[in-house]
Amino acid sequence: MFKRVLLKLSGEFLAGESGFGISPETTAALARRITDALDGTDIELSIVIGGGNLWRGARNGQGMDPATADYIGMLGTVMNAMALQDAMESAGRPTRVMSAIQMAAVAEPYIRRRAIRHLEKGRVVIFGGGNGAPFFTTDTTSTLRALEVGADVVLMAKNKVDGVYDSDPRKNPDAKFIAQATHLQVVEQRLEVMDATALTLCMDKGLPIVVFDLFQEGNLPRLFRGERVGTLIQS
Template identity: 50%
Template structure:
């Protein structure tokens, strides 16, 4: 029998971008990539960790980009929220294929495909070891899924917010793809992230995390076993706190 490593975290929120689900495609969902990420989540779920998730919608539609092209901002943001529901349903399908009970919980009511967001009910799902995927952001325009992640993580009393990134193993002082001398931080304060504009998450999400002492763990999502490894105290990551 494979030994299951111990983790100091009992309940976490995992935030991933919609682009993480594209694989090598330029748009949409890549089912093998969704399945790979689902297996990463299952490996952590098997450690006994209670997991909730927020998935962006940028692989399908990004509200801010639509607004920049002349679309009315509120309408564009609502379209982006609907994109997150599609991604959440795709992840739910992959997780349940692996035997992980999952609930998609939407901030916008759509009772035929997702539960409405009720905090106490969501907490109960987590206590029953179901993975909760929070969709449709906060339900309000002008707020990103980063802010929704910090909000839901605090509402669920999560012990940390895990930011899964593709192509990077933490937070750098500049873009390592264009600056070979970029410095990676092992840890960095909330205030430094804001002052230095390190682009971990948007400013509202960082401020909300800071005000509630919610640590943010930035780690490589595309590294096999990375999520599980960091929860077991291994791997490379940056802690914002």
């Protein structure tokens, strides 16, 4: 059973049916899903959320300096973190937003020991601003923050994808579900779990990953209770 958990969320989870921007209703529903799963547990939860609902450097930043495009994306993750914080606190869960890019008026600066202290006090810590440097994805940020705060696992939340398959189940009806694999098997078979930098770091440090469908009712509470859900990747 995991005690300290890092949950990786997609920015699109906040967008609603439009697929773009931040929907207050959709964000509130997501916050309730997370807070309800935490109720009655002693899980210490941190969250990294992407910014794809607001900005994707490779798509929106065409013609721009790549580093500038990435910084804009990192600012988008802070906006998402603030929206999620507001929704989670409205649902009764104390949170802190910590940003790798300093913006003291809206978020605490990321300080590792302070983040750990927040977790120990039962606050959900939402990490924004990526890792403060361009050319890294939020997958890599998730892995880095998980290792820094001593998380037991990275939970890779998906929507309508219940785990890892040997091929894309949306294109191949014969795709086979993989309940458990090693990091090396995921690398060798080029399974789409997270980017290569993040996956290699997890493999080097022995950090487990669980890929699961966040929106399948009951999945997150089951994970927090220590039950097997989705695909487990470990050394």
